[in-house]
Amino acid sequence: MTAITLSSVKKRYQKTDVVHGVDVEIESGEFVVILGPSGCGKSTLLRMIAGLEEITSGTIAIGDTVVNNLEPRERGCAMVFQNYALYPHMSVAQNIGYALKVAGMPRAERDAKVLKVAKSVSLEPYLDRKPGELSGGQRQRVAMARAMVREPKVFLFDEPFSNLDAKLRVAMRAEVRSLHRGLGVTSVFVTHDQTEAMTLADRLIIMNAGVVEQVGKPSEVYNRPASLFVADFIGSPAMNLVRGFFADDGYFRHGKGGMIHLPTIAPNLLSKEVSVGVRPENVRRVPAGTKGAINAVVDYIEELGASRLIYADVDGSRIVAVDSANDALGTGMPVHFAFDTADLHVFSNDDGRRLDIATGLAATAALINA
Numbered sequence: 001m002t003a004i005t006l007s008s009v010k011k012r013y014q015k016t017d018v019v020h021g022v023d024v025e026i027e028s029g030e031f032v033v034i035l036g037p038s039g040c041g042k043s044t045l046l047r048m049i050a051g052l053e054e055i056t057s058g059t060i061a062i063g064d065t066v067v068n069n070l071e072p073r074e075r076g077c078a079m080v081f082q083n084y085a086l087y088p089h090m091s092v093a094q095n096i097g098y099a100l101k102v103a104g105m106p107r108a109e110r111d112a113k114v115l116k117v118a119k120s121v122s123l124e125p126y127l128d129r130k131p132g133e134l135s136g137g138q139r140q141r142v143a144m145a146r147a148m149v150r151e152p153k154v155f156l157f158d159e160p161f162s163n164l165d166a167k168l169r170v171a172m173r174a175e176v177r178s179l180h181r182g183l184g185v186t187s188v189f190v191t192h193d194q195t196e197a198m199t200l201a202d203r204l205i206i207m208n209a210g211v212v213e214q215v216g217k218p219s220e221v222y223n224r225p226a227s228l229f230v231a232d233f234i235g236s237p238a239m240n241l242v243r244g245f246f247a248d249d250g251y252f253r254h255g256k257g258g259m260i261h262l263p264t265i266a267p268n269l270l271s272k273e274v275s276v277g278v279r280p281e282n283v284r285r286v287p288a289g290t291k292g293a294i295n296a297v298v299d300y301i302e303e304l305g306a307s308r309l310i311y312a313d314v315d316g317s318r319i320v321a322v323d324s325a326n327d328a329l330g331t332g333m334p335v336h337f338a339f340d341t342a343d344l345h346v347f348s349n350d351d352g353r354r355l356d357i358a359t360g361l362a363a364t365a366a367l368i369n370a
Contacts, residue, residue, distance in 0.1 A: 002063075003028040003154060003186040004049060009058035011044055011210075018044055020210045021058070026203075031180050031187045035197040036207035037233070042190045043158055045207070049188065050077050050156050062153060078147035079156040082163065084139045086131040086146075093118070093127040096145045117149045120182070121175070137168045144179070155180075157189040161196065173199055194234055198222070206230050224345075228352040231277050231345060237309060239277045242317045243349060246270050258315025261292045262341070269346065269355060277345035280309065283321035286338045293336040294319070300331055310335060 004026040011019035019041045026032050034042040047053040049060060051072035059066050067075045086095050097114040105113075118124045121141045131139050140160060147155060157176075161169045177200055180187055191197055197204055198218045206213045206221060206229075214226040225231040231239045244254030246269050251259040254276075262276070286293050296312035296319055310321045312335050321337055329335065346355045 001028040002026070002061075003030070004188070005059075005061040006045075006049075007059045007061075009045070009048065009060060010056045011041070011048060011053065012056040018210050019048075022212050024205060024212065024215060026186060026188065028186055029184050031177070031189065031200060031202045032205060033189045033191060033197040033201035033203075034205045034207060035191060035194060035201075038192055039209075040207040041210040042192075042205075042207050046079075046156055046158055046188060046190045049075075049154075050079050051075050052079075076153035077156050078150050078152035078154070079158065080140075080143050080147050080160045082159045084131070084143045084163075086139060086142055088131050091128050091130060092123060092134070092142050095131065095142055096123075096149055099146065099150050113149055114145075117145045120148070120179070121145050136164050137172060140164065140172060141175070144176070148179070148183070152185065155185050155187040157187065159191055160189075161191075161193075169193075169196070176200065194236065198234075206233070208233070224354070225277075226354050228275055228347045231347065235279060237280050237320050239279050239345070240283065240319050241275045241277045241347075242314075242319075243273070243275050244317075245273055252276055255314065255316030258317060260294055260314075262344070273349040274355065275347045275349055277347065278339050278343050280320040281322045282339050282343035283319065283337050284339065285310075285321065285323055285325065286336050288334070288336055290336060290338065293338055296335050296337060298329060298331055298333045298335050301329060312337075 002025050006022050006024045009019060009022045010017065022045060034045060036042045044053055048055050051067065051070060055068060059068055061067065062075055062077070087098065090098065093111075093114050096117060097110045100110045100113060114127070115124070118127055121144060123138070123141055123145055126134060126138060131142065134142065143160070161172050164172060173196060189200060201218055203216060204218055204221050205215050208229045214221055214230050221230060222234055225234060225239070228241065232241060242254045244252055246262065247253055248270055250261060252262045253259055294314055296314045299311045299313055299318075301311070302309040307322055307324045310323050310329070312319050312321070319337060347353065348355055
C-alpha cells in the first residue's frame with residue numbers, strides 16, 4: 001500500500017523555483033531518507049508533506065487522501081524538528097502529552113500513554129524534569145516521544161541529529177531504526193549526512209538543486225549511481241571521476257595527454273566527452289611494470305589507522321585509492337594502480353547522466369592489466 005504520493009510537486013518563492021516537479025511514491029511502513037546538500041530543497045519538500053509549506057503546483061496524497069488543502073493537524077503526520085521545539089517551562093511528561101491534552105484526552109488515559117511511550121525511549125526517570133535539565137540526546141528523545149504518543153500515520157524527521165555530537169548521532173541512529181522496526185510507521189527523514197542516510201534508509205531520495213536525481217535502495221545508489229552528482233556526492237572519499245574520451249585504440253584520453261588502457265568499451269561511446277568513475281576502494285596498487293597499470297605520482301597520503309588514502313596525480317587528473325599496506329610512501333613517489341572493468345562507471349559530460357556500458361564490457365571479465 002502506498003503511504004505518500006508526490007505527483008509533479010513544485011515550490012516557488014516569488015520568482016525562484018526551489019523544488020522542480022517531484023514524483024515519488026513511498027510505501028506503507030517504509031523508512032525513506034531524503035538526502036542532499038544544503039539548499040537542495042529537501043527540508044522544503046518535507047515541510048510540504050507536513051503542510052507547513054504550501055505547494056505551488058502538483059498534488060500530495062497521504063494514503064488515498066489528497067492533502068493539498070488540509071491543515072497540518074489534519075494530515076496524520078508527526079514531525080520531529082532539528083531544534084527539538086520543546087516547551088521550556090513544561091516537564092518532560094507535559095511536553096510529551098501536550099497534544100493529547102489539547103485534544104481533550106482524559107488525564108488518566110493521557111498519563112498512561114505518556115508513561116508507555118516514555119518507557120519505550122528510556123525517558124521514564126526524567127518525566128518530572130524540564131528540557132533545560134536534559135542532555136541533547138535526552139531532549140531529542142523527548143521530541144520523538146511527543147511525536148510517537150500521537151500514533152501518527154507518518155513520522156517526519158527534519159535533520160533531527162544535527163545538534164548532537166558524533167557519538168550521540170550514532171546512538172540515536174540505532175534508536176530511531178529500532179523504534180521504526182517496532183512501530184512499523186512510515187517514516188521520512190531528511191539529512192545532508194550520507195552515513196546517516198545509508199544506515200537508516202530502506203530507500204534513498206537523492207536531491208540536487210530542487211531535482212530528484214535518483215531514488216533507490218542505499219546499495220543501488222552506491223553501486224549504480226544514476227548521475228555524476230550522485231556518484232560524486234555518495235561515498236567517502238568520493239568516487240574518482242576523470243574527464244576525457246574513449247579513442248578507438250583502446251585508450252581513454254584525459255588530462256594533460258594522459259592515457260588509460262580501457263579495452264572493449266562500447267563502440268557507441270567512442271570519441272564522446274564523458275567522465276569515467278571508479279570508487280577508491282576498487283582501485284588497488286600493483287607492482288611497477290604490471291601490464292596496463294596506471295602510472296601515478298603521490299600528492300599526499302591520509303593515514304586512517306587500519307588503512308590509508310593515497311591521493312595521486314595521473315597526467316593532470318586526481319586518483320584516490322584506499323590502501324591497506326604499511327610500506328613507506330610519500331609525496332612525489334611513483335605509484336601504480338589497476339582496477340576491474342566491472343567496477344567502472346561512465347557518465348555523459350553533456351547532461352551528467354549515467355551511460356550504459358554493459359554490452360561493451362560483457363566480452364571480458366579480465367582486469368584492465370590482463
